[in-house]
Amino acid sequence: MAFRDVNARRHIGLQQLSSLASTGRAFLGPMKSHKFIVDETTNQSTLICSAVRLIESLDLTSAAGQLLNETIQAQNKEFKTGMSTLLFLVGAWSSAVVECLQQNVPVSAIVSVMSEGLNSCCERVQCLQISIHDVKKELCSSRVRPNAFECKACQVGCDSLLNPQDLLYFQKCISEPEVISISCCSHQGDDCHFNKGLVSPLVGFGSAASLVKPAGDRSSSVIPGSGVIASSCIKQKLTHSRHFSTLGKSHFSGQQGNFQEYLLKPSADPCECSDLGHLAMALSHGNQAGVKLLQSIVEYQQEREECRGSSQLNITEIVTCSLLGLPESCSCVSQGFVTLVSPEQAKFIKHFKDKSLRILLVDGDLTEQYRHLGFNRPHNVRTILEHPNLEGGRAGDTWLSRMLDILVSFEVNLVLVKGSVCKNLLDRCTASRILVIGPVPRDVLCAFGEVTGAQPVTYLSQLNPSCAGNGAQVELWEASDGRAMDLGELVPVRINVRGIPLLTAVLTTAVASKVQLLEDQFWTSVCRLHHALKDGKVFPGGGAVELMCLSHIQVLTEQPVRPPKAGKEFPSPWLAAPVAEYKSLVLQALASGWKRYLSVVMCNMAKAPSELEARALVDHHLRKAVDCGSPSAYILELFRRGDVLGGGSGLFADHGEGLKVYDNVAAKTEAWRRALDLVLLVLQSDVEIITGPRRNELLNSPVSSEFMFL
Numbered sequence: 001m002a003f004r005d006v007n008a009r010r011h012i013g014l015q016q017l018s019s020l021a022s023t024g025r026a027f028l029g030p031m032k033s034h035k036f037i038v039d040e041t042t043n044q045s046t047l048i049c050s051a052v053r054l055i056e057s058l059d060l061t062s063a064a065g066q067l068l069n070e071t072i073q074a075q076n077k078e079f080k081t082g083m084s085t086l087l088f089l090v091g092a093w094s095s096a097v098v099e100c101l102q103q104n105v106p107v108s109a110i111v112s113v114m115s116e117g118l119n120s121c122c123e124r125v126q127c128l129q130i131s132i133h134d135v136k137k138e139l140c141s142s143r144v145r146p147n148a149f150e151c152k153a154c155q156v157g158c159d160s161l162l163n164p165q166d167l168l169y170f171q172k173c174i175s176e177p178e179v180i181s182i183s184c185c186s187h188q189g190d191d192c193h194f195n196k197g198l199v200s201p202l203v204g205f206g207s208a209a210s211l212v213k214p215a216g217d218r219s220s221s222v223i224p225g226s227g228v229i230a231s232s233c234i235k236q237k238l239t240h241s242r243h244f245s246t247l248g249k250s251h252f253s254g255q256q257g258n259f260q261e262y263l264l265k266p267s268a269d270p271c272e273c274s275d276l277g278h279l280a281m282a283l284s285h286g287n288q289a290g291v292k293l294l295q296s297i298v299e300y301q302q303e304r305e306e307c308r309g310s311s312q313l314n315i316t317e318i319v320t321c322s323l324l325g326l327p328e329s330c331s332c333v334s335q336g337f338v339t340l341v342s343p344e345q346a347k348f349i350k351h352f353k354d355k356s357l358r359i360l361l362v363d364g365d366l367t368e369q370y371r372h373l374g375f376n377r378p379h380n381v382r383t384i385l386e387h388p389n390l391e392g393g394r395a396g397d398t399w400l401s402r403m404l405d406i407l408v409s410f411e412v413n414l415v416l417v418k419g420s421v422c423k424n425l426l427d428r429c430t431a432s433r434i435l436v437i438g439p440v441p442r443d444v445l446c447a448f449g450e451v452t453g454a455q456p457v458t459y460l461s462q463l464n465p466s467c468a469g470n471g472a473q474v475e476l477w478e479a480s481d482g483r484a485m486d487l488g489e490l491v492p493v494r495i496n497v498r499g500i501p502l503l504t505a506v507l508t509t510a511v512a513s514k515v516q517l518l519e520d521q522f523w524t525s526v527c528r529l530h531h532a533l534k535d536g537k538v539f540p541g542g543g544a545v546e547l548m549c550l551s552h553i554q555v556l557t558e559q560p561v562r563p564p565k566a567g568k569e570f571p572s573p574w575l576a577a578p579v580a581e582y583k584s585l586v587l588q589a590l591a592s593g594w595k596r597y598l599s600v601v602m603c604n605m606a607k608a609p610s611e612l613e614a615r616a617l618v619d620h621h622l623r624k625a626v627d628c629g630s631p632s633a634y635i636l637e638l639f640r641r642g643d644v645l646g647g648g649s650g651l652f653a654d655h656g657e658g659l660k661v662y663d664n665v666a667a668k669t670e671a672w673r674r675a676l677d678l679v680l681l682v683l684q685s686d687v688e689i690i691t692g693p694r695r696n697e698l699l700n701s702p703v704s705s706e707f708m709f710l
Contacts, residue, residue, distance in 0.1 A: 011101060013682040014094040016064040021091025023058070024051045027084040029601040030286030030661075036513070047513040050520050051083040052076045064682050071678045075671055080527035081664060082671035085597070089675035092596045096589035097683055105582045111680050113586035118676050120556060121549040122669050127632050128548055129537040129665060132279070139278035139660075276302060276313070276529065282662045283528040283538070289328065290522040293505050294529065296333040304501060313530045316443045317501045320522060322515045323492055326508035330479050331518075336496030337444050338477050338504040339437055346491035348433045352474045357413035359472040360463065361445045363456035365419035366438060368399045372458045404428050406460045414472050414495070416440045416448060418456075435474060437495075447502040448472070448495075471497050477506070531664045539668060540639040541661035543601065546594040547644060551622055551631040553591040557584050593675075602645055617645060 026033035027049060037057040038045045048054055055069050068090060072083050093114075100110050277295040284291035297318060305312075321338040323330075341349070364370055403425055407415065415429070417438030429436045445456055454469025477492035492506075507518045532538050539545045560580075599614035608614035621638075625631035638644045639660065 011098055011683065013062075013064040013685060014098050014679065016062050017068060017094040017679065017682060018091045018098070020055075020058065020060075020065055020068055021087050021094070024054055024084055024087040025091075025600050026604065027051055027054070028088055028597065029604040031605045033604070034517070045513050047511070047517045049517055050524075051087040053516065053520065055087070063685075067678060067682065071674050075667075075674055079531060079664070079667040079670065081524050081531070082667040085668065086671040086675045088597055088600070089593050089672065090678055092593035093590070093676060093679045094682075096592045097679060100582075100586060100589050103585065105585060107683060109582040110586055110589075110683065113583055114590050114676060114680065117553060117556060117587050117590045118672060121552050122672070124552040125539070125545050125548050125669075128540055128545060128636065130540065130662070131537050132533060135279060135282070135538060135662065136275040139275065139282060276533075279532065279662070280525065280529045282541075282660055283532055283664070284525050285541070285661060287521050287525050289331065290518070290525040293331060293333055293507075293522060294525050297503050297505070297526075298529070300333075300335075300503060301501075312533050313526070314501070315526055315530050317447065318503055318505065318526060319441060319444060320505045320507055320519055321492065322519055323506060323508045324512055324515060325510060326479060328509050328518070330506075330508040332480065332506050334477070334494055334504045334506055335502070336494050336500060336504065337440075337448075337502055338492055338494050338506050339440075340490035341435070341437065341493050342430070343489070343491055344430050345435055346476065346493065348430075349435065349474050349476060349493055351433070352413070352435075355473070356470060357472040357474060358411055359414045359416065359448060359452050359454050359469045360407070360410075360412045360467065361449055361454045361456040361469075362415060362417040362419075362438075362458070362460070363442075363445065364417075364458045365421075366403075366415070366417045366425060366436070366460070367420060367422045370419070370459075400425055400428055403460050404432060404434075406463055407434055408432065410463055410465065410468055412468055414474060416445060416495075418442055418445055444502060447500055448497060451497045451500045473497065528664055528667075531667055532662070535665045537665055538662040539665055540636065540644070541663045542639065542644040543598050544635050544639050544644045545663065545668065546598050547618070547621055547625070548632060548635055549594050550591050550598075550618070551625050551635075553587050554622065554626070557587050598645060607645060621645070 026035070032049050034047050034049045035054065036045045037048055037053070046053070046057075048057070051072055055072050058065070060066050060069050068087075071090075072086060075083050075086050097110055097114075101107075276298045280294045280298060281288075281291050284294075298313065301314060301317070319337065321340070323340075364372060400422075407429065413434060415434065415436040415438075417436065417440060419439055421436055421438040426436050448454060449456060449469070452469025452471050455467045457463055457467050473496050475494055475496075477494045494504075505522055507515075507522060509515060509518055595615060595618055596611075598618050599608070599611040602608040602614040602617070603611055608617060621644075625634045628634040635644065642660070
């Protein structure tokens with residue numbers, strides 16, 4: 001065993017955190033840079049754009065690296081957003097703390113001041129919170145635009161807008177504006193056709209969304225109110241591109257007659273979607289493809305919940321299915337459960353068309369060795385053979401025959417399994433035209449159980465007539481041109497039941513390395529909207545909250561350290577440290593994390609040519625906020641104008657629509673807390689103890705002098 005002192009002035013653990021975190025700085029902001037992760041063993045590459053996938057791909061052999069991985073995984077499990085912020089702040093605050101150690105600041109002072117400073121900032125930024133009701137009212141209300149020829153503020157740049165005189169002129173100018181009223185389109189129930197097939201938001205804003213009917217239905221349609229046949233509005237598709245062509249027998253034809261009915265709802269135009277659709281786009285942070293699928297889901301769920309008056313997003317009714325080999329424009333939302341099956345299963349699925357099937361739900365593995373959670377075997381008993389084969393033949397044949405007989409006797413056509421499925425049983429069921437699919441998410445089992453009456457069983461031996469459900473339908477999934485897809489090894493199918501609330505986001509791409517990326521981006525958009533509705537409030541985005549924290553730290557720095565009240569002890573031994581002389585230095589270290597965060601985001605968005613100039617612009621804002629007298633009012637006014645640290649309408653400038661950007665409240669503040677907690681935890685560790693057969697490796701390493709061997 002060996003150990004080394006890590007609490008030196010160049011703290012090794014903090015340096016490791018800083019090095020690991022530096023790999024994810026390109027993930028900050030809406031203009032993210034993608035990274036390729038190459039597996040040396042298989043030579044396969046994956047495209048990533050999130051801190052979670054990056055940390056999963058790194059070799060985290062150090063203790064600090066493993067703690068970083070656990071922290072990011074915890075953030076991802078709870079929120080599925082904020083991991084890139086967490087990763088960056090871990091690195092920024094680690095470097096700042098190392099600088100404090102090099103200036104002989106006691107560890108106790110660093111811990112107490114930074115902890116109290118973060119808590120104070122989290123309380124201060126609550127004044128920036130905006131209720132969901134106010135956000136939806138603002139996003140869906142009539143749009144007001146100043147006259148470009150009469151209003152000087154529409155022509156001045158970012159720097160001149162920071163001038164208080166320009167600010168007053170801007171406010172005066174918008175007091176009597178040229179009003180262009182654009183009301184949001186109401187959601188008409190007659191236009192919702194999710195029960196007929198797929199709703200596919202096409203690429204590009206303002207484009208129509210496609211509605212795909214089941215196979216065999218070739219009827220054309222007319223866009224309501226336009227008098228135009230929908231198929232005639234479709235442009236010629238690219239047929240000879242190696243990147244956008246389909247595989248196998250697929251011929252992605254651009255003939256207009258092959259297209260199914262199209263629908264102009266949900267629109268990608270922010271002024272034509274629902275109130276939650278507006279909010280989803282404002283929370284998307286530039287993820288336009290994923291948010292259009294989410295808008296389709298939101299409109300469908302809103303129509304179902306209209307009678308209840310609910311405005312929540314039910315993520316338990318959403319699943320995803322990734323299809324490789326189709327262009328991304330084929331991504332769509334389908335009612336029911338879309339999954340992949342083998343070509344052998346797809347052959348007899350054609351015979352199930354328009355037939356009502358008996359469905360069985362298995363809450364566990366469909367294998368001979370599976371035992372439910374909590375099953376206890378007898379003590380002091382060693383099982384040699386659980387089911388002796390008295391009739392001869394191969395081991396397991398008896399169990400396979402018995403399971404198949406049970407399914408046949410109850411006339412089960414479809415089996416959804418939560419866990420894994422025995423391959424031999426799967427082959428036998430396929431030969432008997434029984435469709436077995438697994439693994440299936442638990443939420444899918446619950447959705448089918450509610451509408452079919454099926455009761456989940458743990459073992460097939462528990463099956464009785466009341467456990468099987470009725471009314472399930474299975475068909476081959478169809479792309480936007482109305483044909484079933486043949487993707488080679490696996491074939492997509494759609495399992496549906498009348499009235500089921502389950503929706504599947506079908507994510508298509510022609511690039512294998514983008515499959516995981518598209519799925520991560522979609523779920524990030526879903527969870528951002530879900531948590532925003534759950535919190536009931538959001539933060540103004542674009543750096544407004546971080547700018548408020550920096551302004552508040554300036555105030556804290558000028559405040560004297562308050563002595564403890566007489567008769568009361570310090571609530572923590574850390575607070576007994578002489579922090580007065582180090583307070584300003586440590587608070588500046590805390591502020592440096594947010595300042596670096598804003599400067600890197602601005603550089604990633606090309607709003608500043610360098611971090612130095614970005615920091616100068618941030619300092620300029622902070623001075624203006626102090627001169628204004630009310631930093632929160634100044635920051636909110638910047639946010640109302642469109643962009644906090646720059647000019648224009650930001651991400652949505654292409655629409656000509658000055659949509660604002662919002663952040664989640666709980667996810668952002670929790671990312672801050674987790675980042676600082678991790679840095680302070682590593683800071684307070686003084687020894688790294690290494691156990692195991694690494695003595696010779698350490699003895700021969702260049703850092704052997706740092707270790708003491710026991």
